[in-house]
Amino acid sequence: MNSLEWRVTASLAAIYAVRMLGLFMILPVFALYAETLPDSTPFLAGLAIGIYGLSQAVFQIPLGILSDKVGRKPVIIGGLLIFAAGSVVAALAQSMWLIVIGRMIQGMGAVAAPTMALAADLIREEHRIRTMGVIGLTIGVSFMLGMILGPIVSQVGGVPSIFWLTMLLALLGIVLVMFVIPTPARTLQHRDAGIIKGYLGIALGNTALLRMNAGVFILHLVMTANFLVLPTLFTHELGLPTAEHWKIYLPVFIGSFLLSIPLIILAEKQRKIRPLLLGSTTALIAAELLMAVGHAQISWLLLAFGLFFIGFNFLEAVQPSLVAKYSDVNTKGTAMGIFSSSQFLGIFAGGSLGGMVNHTWGATGVFLFSAVIVGLWLLVALQLPQPTFYTSKLLRLDPLLFSDPQRLHAELLAVSGVKEVALAVDECIAYLKVEKAILDQTALDAFSPPSA
Template sequence: MSKSKIKKENLILVIVIALALGSRQLAMNIVTPFVAYYAQTLLFGSLVLGGIALGIFNLTQGFCQVPFGNLYDKIGGKKVVLIGLGALICGLFLSFISNNAYVYVLSRALQGSGAITSAAYSWLSKSVSPEERADSISLVGVVVGLASAIALGGGPVLIKFISVKTLYLASTIIVSLVFLFVLFFVKSDVVENTKKEKIEGKGIYLKKIFKDKKFISYLIIAFSANYIGIASFFLIPEYLKLSIGIDSMWKVLTPAILIAIVIMRISTKFIKKGYVKRVAFLAGIGTIIAGLLLLTESRNLLLLLIESILVFGAYTVVTALIPTVINDFVDDKFRGLVNGIANGCSYLGSFLGATISGLLFSNNLIIALIIILVIGIVFTCTTLIMSNGKKVGV
């Protein structure tokens, strides 16, 4: 592929989608290290409810990706993004006002139900040319990555001065501003009328893509990268808390994420040139190396930094790669649905990564680490059956 820049007429939409996903990432990540602890400070709070509150976001996020993607195919991206942001705003505000741990768990589930990722990437991919697609998705990934870095670095610092409750209020305001910007300054996208033939064709199309090895490989890679990424995001901070304390975790996590963003930007250039398989393979190798280093259970800061860079690097690369390749071959009529399936697999990996690692951390840590390594090996082997075809299921 030749070099391409994002056209001016498309740049506003790309920025808006980046802001929508970035503000959502900021709102969720800035409180993530404190979710389990905060739940325990509320009425009826317990360690178990704290764990549920942490994991239920990814669970509802995963379940809602397909319905939201399917809804995109019917009503368009702008309306779905507004619905999703609205659900997130309600969930954040409910977290702000809740004094009951059960209500807090409900608020986290509501936040996760605003599953706009599949609709946002579908909207973006349909609106820009194929030549602009990789750069556009990469730019969104950079904003989301920076939001994560700011949240991870800023959260532990801000918590010294303001409460978790106040963080939820600030997040509610930020996402509300983005909601208003999308509502008033972005044109609605045009959606083809949903006809009976389209509905009937959906089942046939899904059967075909699920028989396609390339598509299945993308789902496995999306699941694996997210499982490893979130499991490591759970484990590495635990190691850092023991070695340098929660207040200093940002010294390792923030540089690792910033380096991972650079890795993602570099990988995008190779993805555009058609080296999808090689990029995915290298990301898989990175997860294997990280898995082997994690098995040492070392608290050495340099090793923890290397592990973080490898894991977050692979995670951000896949975050840019999967939407790009998925939207290169998907039929326009079912773009939202297929993106929903891919994102659903990603969030299922995130949920299981956090849940399984959390359950095994205290008494069976070695098993949690072996699972990460095995999934890294599966990830890497799966890249060997990838290919760079265009349309599938047509």
């Protein structure tokens, strides 16, 4: 990539991280903060955490489609302004209900889809997958940083300071959009990076994709529910002050991340992704059961906590890969948009349902509830078909070839290693799925214009 593309990638990744960092910094501290508010209940504490996911899921697809019509930058700037406004409401709130409202407003600033589409507008097709990978990596880094920084920031200025910080980060994102990121010459619908209204029905009719949507929904449901009770356990049962919770999070996150890397490599390189997905899901059930029966003992709690995040990190990495594998070349971007919305709905369900369970049955009930929910997902995952391990590829085409699209489609499909073809006339691009081991790259290059 050239310097402009790296600048665009870094800036868009930073914008994407703004929202995620704010969400993740709240997770490890909010349950304890909620205990200090006069109108707080376990349900309202869960609702305050989860309602962000509901409004995010509701607005994500419509704002992505809107950005196709009015442009990416206006939608992203408007979304970041809404996110900043919600942060201010939550920072100034003196009651749980006002925090719920502030969190709901934060989620309405759903700029993920327009951000991805802007990246596709500005990055050349041969580098687009790398840009998406960098943005995806940013989410993982934001999670680890947020969980570690949340207790530290709240110790310095209280939980409201986290909301003020997220407001400032949102304003910084607006500055990047206005003055650092160039305006694309034209706005296009990108099948690999955008949500296309006409493909929503197709993506929702794919049973394998529906199972993956259920998987990410449940994964984030149990993660959110766990953090309704884990911070209070660390403080009340283990006697660890909030500011020192990072001493648990840091080694667990780094250790589980390092242990999950070999599993991710094995899943992709050795094509063991389905059995390892089932194994990781089973590990989540074991972790939840272990936390349910042993959360009063620090050794058992930390062991279960680490086991949970080994499984979580693996599933967080491979589930998007499976969505790409199960979707066809036309519906990949739309399928990813639905998948992302399912993730945020899981956060909402984890907060609201977890809050109700915690109110009635306490921490043990939350962990047992999570084990049952993951068990249901395991039954669903058993029906997943064996995925194909094809690679997505974008090919710039000579515009003259589009004089006969049907012939062009047939000739591309006849190239050794090409398994799926979709032509985008407006972009002069072919979206392909290829088997790299047998791909005839020379024959494929012959379809590109001489200057490409």
